[in-house]
Amino acid sequence: MSDLVIPPDLLPEDGRFGCGPSKVRPEAMARLAEVADGLLGTSHRQPPVRDQVRRLQDGIRTLFRAPSDYEVLVSVGGATAFWDAAAFGLVEQRSRHYVFGEFSGKFATATDAAPWLEEPDLVEAAFGSRPTPGSAPGCDVQAFTHNETSTGVMQDPVRADDALVLVDATSGAGGLPVDITQVDAYYFSLQKGFASEGGFTVALLSPAAVERIERIAASDRYIPTFLDLATALGNSRKHQTYNTPAVSSVFLAAEQVEWLLATHHDLDGVVGAQQAKADHVYGWAQERPFASPFVDDPAARSLVVATVDLDETVSATEVNAVLRANGVLDTDAYRKLGRNQLRVGMFPAIDAADLAAYTACVDWIVEQLTP
Numbered sequence: 326m327s328d329l330v331i332p333p334d335l336l337p338e339d340g341r342f343g344c345g346p347s348k349v350r351p352e353a354m355a356r357l358a359e360v361a362d363g364l365l366g367t368s369h370r371q372p373p374v375r376d377q378v379r380r381l382q383d384g385i386r387t388l389f390r391a392p393s394d395y396e397v398l399v400s401v402g403g404a405t406a407f408w409d410a411a412a413f414g415l416v417e418q419r420s421r422h423y424v425f426g427e428f429s430g431k432f433a434t435a436t437d438a439a440p441w442l443e444e445p446d447l448v449e450a451a452f453g454s455r456p457t458p459g460s461a462p463g464c465d466v467q468a469f470t471h472n473e474t475s476t477g478v479m480q481d482p483v484r485a486d487d488a489l490v491l492v493d494a495t496s497g498a499g500g501l502p503v504d505i506t507q508v509d510a511y512y513f514s515l516q517k518g519f520a521s522e523g524g525f526t527v528a529l530l531s532p533a534a535v536e537r538i539e540r541i542a543a544s545d546r547y548i549p550t551f552l553d554l555a556t557a558l559g560n561s562r563k564h565q566t567y568n569t570p571a572v573s574s575v576f577l578a579a580e581q582v583e584w585l586l587a588t589h590h591d592l593d594g595v596v597g598a599q600q601a602k603a604d605h606v607y608g609w610a611q612e613r614p615f616a617s618p619f620v621d622d623p624a625a626r627s628l629v630v631a632t633v634d635l636d637e638t639v640s641a642t643e644v645n646a647v648l649r650a651n652g653v654l655d656t657d658a659y660r661k662l663g664r665n666q667l668r669v670g671m672f673p674a675i676d677a678a679d680l681a682a683y684t685a686c687v688d689w690i691v692e693q694l695t696p
């Protein structure tokens with residue numbers, strides 16, 4: 326099957342459509358190569374690297390129109406580490422979690438396992454849909470997931486009470502609209518919407534989140550230093566991280582933020598481009614007899630991760646095998662979802678023309694595979 330050779334004129338220019346890690350722009354890699362000698366392999370406590378951290382922090386602040394009293398926390402670890410850090414340093418007693426896929430479930434698992442916290446309050450929805458947010462009496466944190474990467478469902482955070490609003494924006498950040506004044510901690514890794522690499526955390530924090538972090542850190546709760554958000558904040562204010570970061574990740578993300586602002590002017594501009602790409606992919610799925618969008622509610626369909634179910638006449642495994650053999654990569658469904666599905670990254674770095682090429686390639690493969 327994977328002997329099929331897709332006609333070269335159908336192929337995308339860049340074949341990376343994964344949902345994380347995802348495409349790193351070659352232009353950013355070329356810039357990294359130009360500056361690498363003065364940057365990689367040099368101290369992260371000296372100005373050249375700290376200037377890159379500051380550049381990333383400033384870019385994030387601008388892109389999200391953060392009020393001047395918000396802080397941009399930077400840390401080593403990624404979103405998974407932030408869940409544990411938040412269980413230690415942001416949740417006072419009990420958290421409410423909106424669970425509608427793998428990633429939203431993982432944060433709930435982390436707070437559930439923390440013996441110093443009460444059992445979390447879960448509001449769940451079937452995978453492919455989203456839960457309804459509301460007030461959560463007795464909870465001091467409301468935990469949202471801006472984009473459930475495992476299912477391709479997006480959900481806007483809502484401030485429903487005076488709990489802190491924490492948003493895992495790892496795949497949504499930089500591609501979905503957000504009113505940051507309604508969020509207390511908007512946190513993400515860099516290997517999805519920011520076209521960089523894994524292992525790094527950025528979090529936009531409101532004054533209320535900072536107050537909570539400092540209060541819990543000053544209490545007698547034990548917090549491992551690596552996961553201590555107060556320690557991370559202290560370092561972030563000096564444009565450095567507590568322990569050694571991957572400097573290339575910081576640089577690539579800073580390049581991406583500046584590229585987003587240069588090419589789309591602001592987040593609204595980026596979101597407009599995302600909408601057009603999503604319209605293409607979902608529109609294509611609706612037109613094809615063998616395909617349909619997995620997410621029923623059009624308003625919940627992600628602008629950054631498209632999930633497309635295939636019917637029994639076409640095997641997603643076979644389609645993906647042919648794509649992979651032709652250099653078109655990583656559009657497998659989330660493994661635990663277990664569906665006959667294509668899951669396509671549409672992050673800002675991924676070109677509209679390449680998404681059009683992607684759907685054309687799938688059309689061509691289906692034509693070859695079906696008698």
Ligand SMILES: *Cc1c(COP(=O)(O)O)cnc(C)c1O
Binds near residue numbers: 428
């Ligand atoms: C990828 C992803 C994560 C995990 O990110 P890591 O950097 O691997 O920790 C968490 N949440 C969401 C929504 C994701 O898409």
